[in-house]
Amino acid sequence: MKSNNILSTSGKVFQKFILHLTENLSKPKTKFITDFLCGTLFANNLILTNVASKVPHPSSITALAKRFRRQLSDGQPFIKPLRFNYLTLAGRKLDRDSLFPIDLTDIAKPYARKMENIALVRDGDKGTLVTGYWCMEAYALDKDGILWPLLIWPYSLEAEGVLSENEQVLKALSLLDEYFGEGFGIYIFDRGFDRWNIIEPFLTLKRHFIIRQRGDRTVVVDSGVHIILRDLVEHLFADNPGQWLVYKKVYLPGANKPLYVVAYHTKGYDEPVILLTDMVVENLEQALQIRNRYSRRWAGCESSIQFLKSQIGIERFAVRRYRSMQQLIFLAALAMGFLSYLLSRCRRIHQIVDDGLRYCRRPKSLWFYRVVIALRDGFNQCAQRGLSGWCRRPP
Numbered sequence: 001m002k003s004n005n006i007l008s009t010s011g012k013v014f015q016k017f018i019l020h021l022t023e024n025l026s027k028p029k030t031k032f033i034t035d036f037l038c039g040t041l042f043a044n045n046l047i048l049t050n051v052a053s054k055v056p057h058p059s060s061i062t063a064l065a066k067r068f069r070r071q072l073s074d075g076q077p078f079i080k081p082l083r084f085n086y087l088t089l090a091g092r093k094l095d096r097d098s099l100f101p102i103d104l105t106d107i108a109k110p111y112a113r114k115m116e117n118i119a120l121v122r123d124g125d126k127g128t129l130v131t132g133y134w135c136m137e138a139y140a141l142d143k144d145g146i147l148w149p150l151l152i153w154p155y156s157l158e159a160e161g162v163l164s165e166n167e168q169v170l171k172a173l174s175l176l177d178e179y180f181g182e183g184f185g186i187y188i189f190d191r192g193f194d195r196w197n198i199i200e201p202f203l204t205l206k207r208h209f210i211i212r213q214r215g216d217r218t219v220v221v222d223s224g225v226h227i228i229l230r231d232l233v234e235h236l237f238a239d240n241p242g243q244w245l246v247y248k249k250v251y252l253p254g255a256n257k258p259l260y261v262v263a264y265h266t267k268g269y270d271e272p273v274i275l276l277t278d279m280v281v282e283n284l285e286q287a288l289q290i291r292n293r294y295s296r297r298w299a300g301c302e303s304s305i306q307f308l309k310s311q312i313g314i315e316r317f318a319v320r321r322y323r324s325m326q327q328l329i330f331l332a333a334l335a336m337g338f339l340s341y342l343l344s345r346c347r348r349i350h351q352i353v354d355d356g357l358r359y360c361r362r363p364k365s366l367w368f369y370r371v372v373i374a375l376r377d378g379f380n381q382c383a384q385r386g387l388s389g390w391c392r393r394p395p
Contacts, residue, residue: 032071045313072324093142100185101300108132116322117156152333213274219250247287
């Protein structure tokens with residue numbers, strides 16, 4: 001009964017999610033997206049035959065997998081309206097102070113040889129160069145603390161028209177500006193984005209940002225003195241003995257816009273964490289607010305991509321065409337978007353999921369793991385008949 005409760009409750013929300021997601025799309029595209037997202041949630045990988053096998057009552061698994069492959073390679077553009085519908089849905093839960101964690105990850109395919117535009121990337125788990133693709137990540141934390149994946153888009157530096165990593169990052173940020181408006185949200189970056197090519201556009205636009213610093217950047221203080229950022233932070237802690245959190249207004253050489261440095265000591269790090277932001281920091285309370293915003297980046301990026309790789313399986317696919325692969329990964333990320341929508345629409349889903357996992361595995365990690373395990377346990381107990389309501393075509 002508990003499994004049926006989880007599946008039936010989630011199935012009703014899934015139908016509403018699909019209704020919003022496929023607005024103004026054709027019936028074949030709506031059918032494809034509905035079946036594909038349903039199968040993705042239960043398959044644990046993106047092998048099209050495995051995804052097709054989890055769709056309730058397919059006439060033929062092979063035929064359904066071929067239809068998936070045909071739709072992914074279809075030249076008719078459907079990603080842009082689909083993305084617009086999804087970001088409009090997510091945007092209803094966001095405000096101007098919502099956090100937008102941004103990161104880059106790798107999609108490692110070490111044994112792939114014939115995939116289009118495959119290139120060398122650095123495997124973040126092993127620290128070695130392997131064949132694969134880079135992937136742009138953009139998430140949002142809404143006012144209720146719910147995490148929404150906004151954009152998961154792989155790319156290759158070998159592909160035609162892809163000039164550089166910086167160009168891909170700025171392109172993704174411009175895309176978010178197009179949907180949400182310039183100055184909407186606070187962008188959170190790790191120190192890998194401590195580059196002038198990334199920071200300079202922020203100085204000319206209205207985007208708010210918090211970027212972790214490597215510490216080797218030269219900054220200018222109010223007195224006009226140029227100093228290395230790491231040395232400045234060392235002086236600030238020396239001038240404030242006993243303090244674990246310090247701040248200072250600075251400028252970048254050649255720029256007139258004032259920026260603020262926030263640095264703090266934390267467990268596990270010998271060196272202080274140094275942040276650079278355009279938001280005003282004139283007291284310890286504001287500095288603590290910047291620190292707390294940055295600390296939420298881990299749940300926004302690191303835990304999320306780990307979930308997408310381990311539970312959705314965005315590294316486990318067998319699609320060779322570059323365009324098809326990009327659309328496959330984007331659609332797979334929408335499965336995580338549905339889980340965010342489920343949490344925002346059904347407040348009692350926490351209790352339903354926890355009751356269903358009372359005697360099962362219960363990961364001590366973010367909520368997405370728990371709900372996926374509960375859904376898959378329900379699927380295994382009820383077989384595919386429990387999913388008949390999931391793939392009912394919206395009216």
